[in-house]
Amino acid sequence: MTLNPAEFRKAMGAFTTGVTIITVDLDGEVHGMTANAFTSVSLDPMLVLVCVDHATRTHAHLHAKKRFGINVLCEDQRGISEYYARPERTHEHAEVEAGAGFDRTRHGTPVLRGALAYLECRLQTVQEAGDHTIFIAEVEDVVVAEGDPLLFFRGKYRKVGDEVGK
Numbered sequence: 001m002t003l004n005p006a007e008f009r010k011a012m013g014a015f016t017t018g019v020t021i022i023t024v025d026l027d028g029e030v031h032g033m034t035a036n037a038f039t040s041v042s043l044d045p046m047l048v049l050v051c052v053d054h055a056t057r058t059h060a061h062l063h064a065k066k067r068f069g070i071n072v073l074c075e076d077q078r079g080i081s082e083y084y085a086r087p088e089r090t091h092e093h094a095e096v097e098a099g100a101g102f103d104r105t106r107h108g109t110p111v112l113r114g115a116l117a118y119l120e121c122r123l124q125t126v127q128e129a130g131d132h133t134i135f136i137a138e139v140e141d142v143v144v145a146e147g148d149p150l151l152f153f154r155g156k157y158r159k160v161g162d163e164v165g166k
Helices: 005-013 057-065 078-085 089-096
Strands: 021-024 031-035 038-043 046-053 067-070 102-104 110-112 115-129 133-144 152-153 156-158
Touching: 005 046, 005 089, 005 102, 021 046, 021 057, 021 078, 021 110, 031 038, 031 078, 038 078, 046 115, 057 067, 057 089, 078 133
Parallel strands: none
Antiparallel strands: 021 031, 021 067, 038 046, 046 133, 067 115, 102 110, 115 133, 152 156
16 A cells, blocks of 8 residues: 555545634634634533644634634535635635625624534634644634534535434
8 A cells, every 4th residue: 555645635535524614804804714624622621623724825814813713514505615715715705706694703703694503713722733733722602503514525515414224
């Protein structure tokens, strides 16, 4: 067996993930990126982590602001995910091009309308890891809605299927 980046990526693609949009306010404007490298870390205190590529614009924004939102996408928000996954995107066209509308928390953090769940986060620590940074944040507030998540598996968007029997 020979390990190479393509095989590693293929193996990671065999792990189904949810899809999130990381949002941050920068000078009154919403900036965001699609991320599926997101998970809970701890219940006490409530901590989550998200891994962000050094090359993204959002990487610098998270360092600067230290407060961000994690929006868990519903199954009908694929277009929003695709919009925020494009490196050439500009934040000004999110609503027109992808239907992404935002509200604000009392701290000014952008909340994606229609998201399945929203977590408001305050950065606690960072850890460099290869070409990414692991941002660990304390969750200060959550909002949860009804619906089914947008999933990502083997390079394609998916929906939740039937429940598996015993």
